[in-house]
Amino acid sequence: MGVPGTELPRWREERAAPGGPAITVRALRKSFGPKEAVAGIDLTIAAGSLAGLVGPNGAGKTTSLSMMTGLLRPDGGQIVINGLDVWEDPVAAKAIMGVVPSEVRLFDRLSGAEMLEYSGRLRGLPAAEARSRATQLLDVLDLTADAKRLVADYSTGMRKKTALGCALIHNPSALFLDEPLEGVDPISADVIRRLLTRYVGSGSTVLFSSHVMELVEQVCDHVSIIDKGRIVATGTTDQVRGGKTLQQAFVDLVGPRASGEEGLSWLGSSSS
């Protein structure tokens, strides 16, 4: 078993040179009854970017990513991934994308190795190739020792890593991750972070949602801030920060939400 690191398996192919748009979103909208969850967002992510979509809880991150990946039908708008319209040509578009959903619910009665092989075979890989890639991914994700354990007995971090392996096994050119590091221990988070950095280095594109500003600031070269279903800022990480920390820029844009702390006058003032 290799030391977990950034070495991607040999089957990674080179991508087109970064620069052109890999993900283009135009006027994307979605309402649930009277609530407008996504109110017409526009977004352009260049190929080879590691882009972050940040926002408070309920801002519309998961809804947007679900529509971008063909899992939720939008009320309006257009999503183009590497020139393929997700809703006009879903078969071709889905073939070139990998997805890690927010709530990672895997087939938990399969072992980790079986889960990865299943994902590969569903994507049309021959069984031998799917097995070979699964073995390499398990190694890179530091899951080889647990490859025969049922996913049901995996920790949150192991599940996230398995889901990432499933999303990568068919060698997609665009990767969508919804809160990929939520509930993940620092070691697993580091493995995932380095793997993603290495992945975009070959020209592939990653778009992930998060509300952990430090993480986004650390790894993303492109950031979009979403609030109440609208993009309130987008650009390179430096542009969005505007000389401040991303946390501060985010708070300035979205605005403080908590109040009423004066009601806790008893807190810390006595032992009862």
Place this chain on the structure above:
Amino acid sequence: MARLLVQLKLRQLTNALRSSTGAKVSFIISTTFAVLVAFGAFVALALMRGTATSVDLTTVIFTVFAFGWLILPIFVFGLDSTLDPATLQLYPLRTRPLAVGLLAASATGAWPVANVVGLLGVTVGLARGGLGVLFAVLAVALQVLFCMVLARFVTTGMAGLLRSRRGRDLGVFLVIPLFALYEFFAQVVPRVAAEGKINAASFNGFDAWMRWLPPGLAAHAIQDASDGRAGAALLRLAILAAVIIVLGWLWIRSLRQALVTTDTSARSSQVRGTALPLAGYGRAGAVAARYWIYQRREPMSLAYWALAAVIMAAASASAVLQKPQHPAIVLTGAVFGAAFVGGFHANAIGLTGPPFVYEALALTGRRHLRSYFAGESLVLAAIGVPILTALCFGLAAAAGSPLEGIPAAAVALAALGASLGISAIFSVVAAYPMEKRAGNPMPQPASGSGAYRFAILGTLVATAVAAIPAILAAVFTSTVPEPIRAPVLLVCAAAYGLALAVAGVRIAAGAAEQKLPELYQVALRTRL
């Protein structure tokens, strides 16, 4: 402490009435059943007055109640937060007052009251004279206390397991024998009793060994006191009290341990190989491999097969026991069994739940979706065909004409193909989310989804209709010599079933292609 825990239990019960419609309905049904059990047990015990087997039957009823106390907390573990010591771990509580409080919580609610009221039927049935009634009241009090301590001891000791995946699996597996018992008493016992093969005398001497179990001690103490043997009665109750004290001591020890022990149940299962089977059969092979593994490893899938087998066996036994027997029972059993195989699986995507995302992302076109439904149907056929064949020949043998198993097996093949095809279609056109509710380890249709009635009944009725040509072929060829009839009938029926299954898979795939995002949203709302 006792007051607080009783209030907590009462709050949990009243909150059920303010909760979702499903919770309200469950609460009302549960309370109604508790009233019926109280009334039924009281009347049943009271009516035993003067019968020769009254003490044997009382022992049986006391034992059944104790068994209920032993089993039911495992099902309601997630429903009653006073059952899990982990919920109290964070508070600075002393064990003894906590134990008293937990026992008081156990005694709160409709079911404990129903227990006491129901069992007090012995004051009319088994007890005779003032001393008998006095000992009956004491015996019932000790019996109920024994049940409560036993339940607490078991749930506290098993709390770690019940909280884990294995515990949830255990709950699912326990449904099978309980359902089998229910079917046995609902379908088989009434017919056997109607023929006079079961009567009160059947219980004579039944308690030869059960009299020494705690419920038996309570029942026999009442009889001893009624017969004027106060010393023997007192001795029996003293032994019962000693058992309760020992059990209580073990429970408190286990509770003390549970309150200061972090749950480290990290036991996990390993599979033998790492590779999925059916390599080389493309996407259909991959789906079939995953589905086949799930039929073996997923308790819910195993439970569905076991429940289908129990229903088939109970209905068959009931039909075979019926006099006079109708010659159509074997064919009816074949169609009924096949329809249930499809009916139980007529919501493939809702039953898969959120992991369906991996399939929804990969299987996009119509051709891929055909592979998906074909893979699942192949697995159901691989399991269903041997079970249905055994059912047909078993029924035919029981009905006294083993050769009738051949046309019945042919009808079963046709009906199974129809059932699988229809089940695939309903899985798409009437998909609905499932959810597991506290107190029931088997998933139920989520609140507000009425599609399940349509899907299950639709599959049953459509299967029966689709099987008519095969039934007619079986009936109208009965005069043809068997060496010619059997192979022709089997091959034609299998081909007909296969054609129906393929047609169903193709229709389902076409429909699924149009509504894949909607199907994924159904899967996402499933909570298993």
